[in-house]
Amino acid sequence: MRSAPVSSIKSNDMTPEIGLEVTPGGDLNPPLAPFRERLSWALYDFANTVFSMNIATLYFAAWLVADLGHSNTVYAIVNGIASALVVVSIPVFGAISDATQRRKPWVVGFTLLACGSTVVMAVLGQTGLPLIGEGVKAGLSSPLIRPGVALFGVLAAFTIANYTYQGAQPFYNAMMSELAPVPNRVLSRSVASSPDCRTRWTYS
Numbered sequence: 001m002r003s004a005p006v007s008s009i010k011s012n013d014m015t016p017e018i019g020l021e022v023t024p025g026g027d028l029n030p031p032l033a034p035f036r037e038r039l040s041w042a043l044y045d046f047a048n049t050v051f052s053m054n055i056a057t058l059y060f061a062a063w064l065v066a067d068l069g070h071s072n073t074v075y076a077i078v079n080g081i082a083s084a085l086v087v088v089s090i091p092v093f094g095a096i097s098d099a100t101q102r103r104k105p106w107v108v109g110f111t112l113l114a115c116g117s118t119v120v121m122a123v124l125g126q127t128g129l130p131l132i133g134e135g136v137k138a139g140l141s142s143p144l145i146r147p148g149v150a151l152f153g154v155l156a157a158f159t160i161a162n163y164t165y166q167g168a169q170p171f172y173n174a175m176m177s178e179l180a181p182v183p184n185r186v187l188s189r190s191v192a193s194s195p196d197c198r199t200r201w202t203y204s
Helices: 035-057 057-068 072-102 104-128 147-176
Strands: 002-006 017-022 184-191 197-203
Touching: 035 057, 035 104, 035 147, 057 072, 072 147, 104 147
Parallel strands: none
Antiparallel strands: 002 017, 184 197
């Protein structure tokens, strides 16, 4: 590996230029990030998995369709709106991030919006929509908010939460290469019986 100066990567304007190793293939080869930073990203990835399972894919759709009795079309529409917003806006935000060399504020901002929207979904669902499940007796709960208003608010909050969850991913993924040097990255391939194969990077 050879060392090359990288003038565009600075922690602030007062920091002098630093040298980063560059692989023969042209990839930056940063030093191993501190344990605290690597642990933070592992916990963030774990939280992303929980959100993806509970909100973005499995349980929210089951609650909306199976418990509340709405059609799959309603879920598909709000999910499509979130995805369309990602397609339209994230390339622009990514270009701004590349120009300013700042990614963490985007991750933090999108994540806080996703968390806030998820809380709104919980509050509106608890106070405005009928309680469904084992141990819930009919007639004991009186919604504080009209069900129609609460449902609209839940769907709007879900759209924002899903959009901001997806929106944080490109910035999060772009920062992953700064966690470990190239020799610490293990390339694992899983090849199925079909011609397709998937490549996954893991860190050791």
